[in-house]
Every structure is written in structure tokens, then in C-alpha cells.
Amino acid sequence: MAQSKSFAAVRIPCELCPLRARETFRDFDSTELGFVSSFKIAELLLEPGTTIIDEGQRHPQLYTALAGWGFRYKILEDGRRQVLNYVLPGDLIGLQGNLMSEMLHSVEALTKMTLCVFERERLTALFQNHPSLAYDLTWIASREESILDEHLLSVGRRTALERAAYLLAFLDHRAQATGVFPEEGPKVLPLTQQHVADTLGLSLVHTNKTLRRLSDAGVVRWLDRGSEVLERGKLFDIAGWQPSVEGMRPFI
Amino acid sequence: MAQSKSFAAVRIPCELCPLRARETFRDFDSTELGFVSSFKIAELLLEPGTTIIDEGQRHPQLYTALAGWGFRYKILEDGRRQVLNYVLPGDLIGLQGNLMSEMLHSVEALTKMTLCVFERERLTALFQNHPSLAYDLTWIASREESILDEHLLSVGRRTALERAAYLLAFLDHRAQATGVFPEEGPKVLPLTQQHVADTLGLSLVHTNKTLRRLSDAGVVRWLDRGSEVLERGKLFDIAGWQPSVEGMRPFI
DNA sequence: CGAGTGGTTGAAACGTGTCAATCCTAGTGG
């Protein structure tokens, strides 16, 4: 497992942030922009498999994902792992560490990632001087919460097939909305079946068989280490789920 | 199902808030107290079974539980229900989801409850003028998040017995910490087995058999419509879980 | 070329769900 974190030679200034250009994300006014610009202390480039945050450790930094995929998870003592959610561009990493001294979950990069690095300490200044950003932070936290609600509903009450369909629909939709997919070429969700299993609360073998049913129905295609959604509508039908229409969302 | 919400004849002023007296909760300074006092527009007294928030509806109010037990849940179209978390005194109700649009989950009273009522609109003023309270809000949201993380781990990866043990340990611990238990008499968690089942993601029958195993082991006792934890330590052992030590927590 | 990771498959064991009764208790109205 690659543990190397390298600081980028070139650091994208927030003024030129590629995310901000996308219509999904709300704009900053110049004051906010100034603060966030100074809030950002570095940029991290990560290889797939890198651990970003380790459960049980103190972690003085916060991150915003700029590019790439990651995932949050927890493990039990005997190694059973539960994936809690996925990290996409615009997502804040490590917010809940602020209260408890130690992090209560881990985060790992799924693909190459770029992260903006912030100093946790400076959150106080953010709350003091930038109410609108403070509001955004709360907004972000409560959005993550509602995603977890839906996941919990899924793992607790949906069947294996529904769960799988929901997960792929959910990820495909989020990926689309945040614009992680390449302009050209297949829009692939970069997960192994082990990740899917650990997200759905199923065994690897059963996950494989469930995904196969989706493949056979022509709804998705499984690639080398990832999958591609072919029939969005059918997935929604199977899952019994629709993405809720979101307007612009904030990000720090 | 009783749907009546009645406004209290007597309204406890925030200055005399009984929760604030407890050592679990952090104190307000006088400015904060003044704001919260004006933020609170009413007090609600609810009968068991009352729906507080309805999924899919806009809900212009926020609440803080002052007394009693409630629970948050989601349901699928065919009626399958998943309990997401329980509401205890000091908990904020209605923060999750898009801060200003439709609710993505429902909330129901489990016992008689008392709620403080706030106007969602005035959140803006809170963020503008009271950074410390804004910070608290984020703290609260991200705490709920870490609880959901643990629940998701539980439902996804723990066995039925571990899950049941975890849930009872978790609730017993929270109840103890917030002081909902009566000073005298048995400390009972006011859930039916149906609630437990819907929290654990299990069927009612299997939940019954699982709880019976815990009863037979003498770890808990099941009462009429609730349970009592007898051996905290053993419960932790079975669950493979320990409550993380929290300092004082904020509440609005 | 061998090793490692990820995916695939079948069979058997096991945990959970479903169905269908029964019991218990608190609350209701005659």
C-alpha cells in the first residue's frame, strides 16, 4: 500500500479553481475568495491506495477534494470493513474530527487524487469572520448526513439487488453532477467488487453474483476494475430511488 | 395515531433551562443566551406516537428536544422502515438535509416529549451574529454524522447479536449521559421490539429471538414495551464497542 | 515466467425471513 503523500510543485490558486467554474458549485464573493485562498496552505497529490486519514489518529488538517475518487470507511477489530461514503471533487474531508480529538473513520484514495489542504485551527477564524462560509460548512455537514441516512436505509432495508442498483445509480449521478467523468470515453466508476461489497454490507461472492444479474439485464457493464452505467432509468427503477434535485451547492 | 401538537401553557425561559444545568452540556455566555432566548418562539408538548416531521414536506421550524424520546426514520414505498437514530434531550431536530428545502426523513415521538421551537429563517441571523453558536451547529451536525457512521458499520457488518448489543449499549449510554433516566426506579429504554428491528435492519421475529438470547444471558431485561440494561460491561464485550469519551457538548 | 490482484463459479452450511399461531397485558365499554 503506497503511503507516500507528495506536495505539489505547482499549486492552483483558488482564483483559478477548476471546480468553481462548474455550474454545480456556488460562487464566492471576493471576500470569501480571499479568505479561502489564505486558508489553503498546500496541495496534495495522492496515488491510488494512499491512506489520507487514519481512524484513531489526531489529524490537524482538513481537505477538500479537487480531483479524483476516494472513500471513507470504518473497520471492526477483526477486519470487517464498512465503506461509509465516497469522496468526490468538492467534498470536504475530515470535518468531524474537529470535535472529538481523534478521527473516527479512515479515508483512502481510490484513484489518483488532488487535495487542497487546510489548517483545522483556522476554522475559528472562518466562523468569526465569514458567516456565509460557516453556513456552508453546516450545509455540507448536513448534506453528508442525509446521504448517510439514505445509505443506512439501503443497507438496512433494501434487498441485495436493490442495494447494488442504488449504489451504482447514486455514484453515477454524483459523478455526473460534480463532473469527475472525462468528457470523452466511458464514464467508469473506479471501484473493485470488494469496495462494492463493503459498501453494501454483503460478501464478495454474493456481490459478484448480484452485479452479474445487473450485467445480464444489460443495465451496467463491469470492466476491469470498475463499472459503467448503461441504463440509468432502469437502475432507478430497480433501486426504487431517484436522486433529489439539488440546486447549486457550496464548497470550501 | 395521535397527531395533536399542543402549545404549552407555560414556557420555560432559556435562562432556567433544565438541560443547561446538567454538566454534560456547555454553558452559554449572556449574549448567546439572549439570542437563543429570542430564537425560541414556542414550546411543544407531544404525546407518544405524534409525528413531528414528515418526509417530503417543507418544515419551517427547527426543534431542540427538551424532554422525552423520539426517533428519526425513513420508509420505502412499500412500507419497509429504517430507524436512523434516536432523539434525546439536547438533540436538534430538522437540521439534516438541505437546510432550507424539503425534509428527507421523518421524526416521531416515542414517549411524551417537550420541544423548543425555533424559526428556521432566523438561522441566518445566528450565523451572522453568533459565530460560537454557528460553530456549535456544525459541531452538532458532524456529531450526528459520526453516530450514523457507527450505525452504518453496525447494520452493514455486525452480526444480529452484536448489533442488538451495540444498539442497547449505545442508547443506554446516551440516555445516561443526557440524563433522561429518572433518578429513581428502573432505567428503561422505551422501545418496542419493532423499533429495535427497524433500527437493526432485521425482521421482528428474528429480533425477538436475538433479544431473547441477550435476556437469557442476563445482560438485559425485556419489560412491557422497553428494556433495561443489566450488565453494561458484558454488553460492550458482545458488541465489540465502547462509547467514546465526550467532554461537554454544545446545544442550542 | 511467476506472483499478485481482481473476477467468476458451484456446492454446502448457516443465518434470517416468512408464515402462522398463541399468549399476555392494558385499556375499553357494557
Place this chain on the structure above:
DNA sequence: CCACTAGGATTGACACGTTTCAACCACTCG
């Protein structure tokens, strides 16, 4: 005071979904 009722808890039998075990294949990388 006694049916009567309704919600909650309990139980056994059986069906079904999921896990586990144990292979094997395909592909990439050093």
C-alpha cells in the same frame, strides 16, 4: 366486575437469501 379488543411479545416450522469454502480464470506487473 367481566367480556372484549388491540398491540406487543413469543414460538416453531419451513423457505429462502447470504455466507463460506474452494476452486479456477484472466490480466498486469516485475
